[in-house]
Amino acid sequence: MRDASAAALPIRIQGVTKAYGRVRALDAMDLDIRSGEFMTLLGPSGSGKTTLLMVLAGFTRPDAGSLRFGEAEMIRTPPHLRGVGMVFQNYALFPHMSVAGNVGYPLRIRRVPQAEIARRVDWALETVQLGGYGARRIDQLSGGQRQRVALARAIVFEPRILLMDEPLSALDKKLRERMQIELRQLHDKLGMTTVYVTHDQREALTMSDRIAVINHGRLMQLGDPVAIYDRPANRFVADFIGESAFLAVAVEDGEVRHEGRPLRLDAPPPRGGRLLLVLRPERLQLVASDPAPDMNHFAATVEGIVYQGDSFLLTARLGDGTEIALRDVVRRDTIAALPKPGERIVLGLNVRDTVLVPDGEG
């Protein structure tokens, strides 16, 4: 329908600050969002991710900073002139209008001719797989259908930027997972720049081109899902995304050591301060006692084993008292051979998965 450059705009956020009393919801935030990219703002509640989205939409007035859509400075532009589509957490569908009335609203506001409105409403409803639902009342729709109407309403005027504020949080798990795929496909099809807010790390990893992890109004890490998950930049990111245990390590003579034994690394350790080794349950494995050359080894005592159907979770304690977990898939032939509580085992961590982060929020 349109070429990608016309369909999307880059967003440049520079030094955006918003304080509520003494709390800084946004603390000199800088973030560049590429044209046409699916960017997720990920963080715990109160991290400032929603405030940032509201600043992008124009509903929250920041104290300072610059916001550009393409070349145009937008920081003082009222929301109705920004031309961004938005999907709200609780959908905010107008209860006094039909589905078609809701989806056609932005077109009526723009005084698009009637016939053209009908055509584009049909297109938008088809796009979200709600063809033929135009005459329904909003209260006749299920949660998933409302979600789709909200989406159709946000894309029908072909905005070049689409904002979404935890749009799937009200849906049940199965529907949520299906909508994640659909939203992503829709983004790929329409090509607009999408900024998506969520506190669900799995959702962020599933859908995004890049993820901006936010906490205390500051950017903790910016990167693609693999980088965010496999190479967390600091303890907060490692802790918030995925399950992690942390092991204190020491740097002596340019070598990183745990309990006196040097760790093999595939990259130089981050500079300064105290360092922590990130131990993710699914990256650890049970190994035989002969050391493998591309692994780091940790001796531990089994504390317990929990059977979880598709996998098992083994909890163990290292020599220094750190409790760690190991998760692996259940196979018929391995299940009988699993160690028992109290048994001494050796855990292996591939060098590629041996990730160090600075202690603290960095």
Add this chain to the structure above:
Amino acid sequence: MAAEAIAGAFAPGDAAANAAGLRRDAARERLALFGLCSPAIVVVLIVLVIPAGWLFYVSFIGAGGAFSLENYARMIEQKSYARIFRTTFEVSLATTAICILIGYPFAYFLSQLPRRAANLCLITVLLPFWTSLLVRTYAWLVLLQKQGLVNSWAIELGLWDEPLKFVHNLSGTLIGMVHIMLPFLVLPALSSMKAIERDYMRAAASMGAGPVRAFWTVFFPLSLPGLFAGALMVFVLCLGFYVTPAVLGGGKVILVSMRIASNIELFVNWGAASALGVVLMVLTLATLWLAARFIRLERLTGAH
């Protein structure tokens, strides 16, 4: 083991006994609910149904003490009655209209304020609401009369030279009635405005609607049910309003309620007064019926 024991103990004969017992329990619950309602039912019966029935009966008793339609016939024959009913509806409509013009923006203002400030402002509506009707009415008399506060201050400030006539006429009646009736409009309108999600207006803005268009296309239609309920309440209350229009109208603006009072106090004609009461009640019920139909129509068109 326990399950078997229970299953064994549950003979087919018990099923019928259980069903009967369950029915008895349900009946007892209904009776208890009715018992809780009974004081209200008794009160309504004594203070509403019986007097209204008696009123209805008396309206058909002529001056001679026998059954007669003369009380109703008089209303048709004498032009003054039609005029009084017209005045009553006109004054009620005008009061309702002014209440909407003043009350709706005020309720909108309150609905947009933060909670604490809104509650504070709401007191300005509620405080008079909690004060005696008679006190407020006479207070207006004091304020608005020839040597009243409004006239003397306005003349001192040079706004006008001769004292203006605010009371004992239509304007006095309307000022007083609007003031008394305002809370009945503001409260339902406010409650329906508060129920409008803030995100609706944000959504409208994100789709390109400026504040004014967003208001008229989203906020206003959604606030209509509350506004309508309030306006209906004001209108119906105005139809039977007596004290304030009697005091501030000074006999210049005659409403049905005043004619009822004079029929009893001056002419001791209970039949005529009752017939007026019956007609007013029928007209009020007709208004409510029309309003109910209008609301249903609104629902059908998907406006609500």
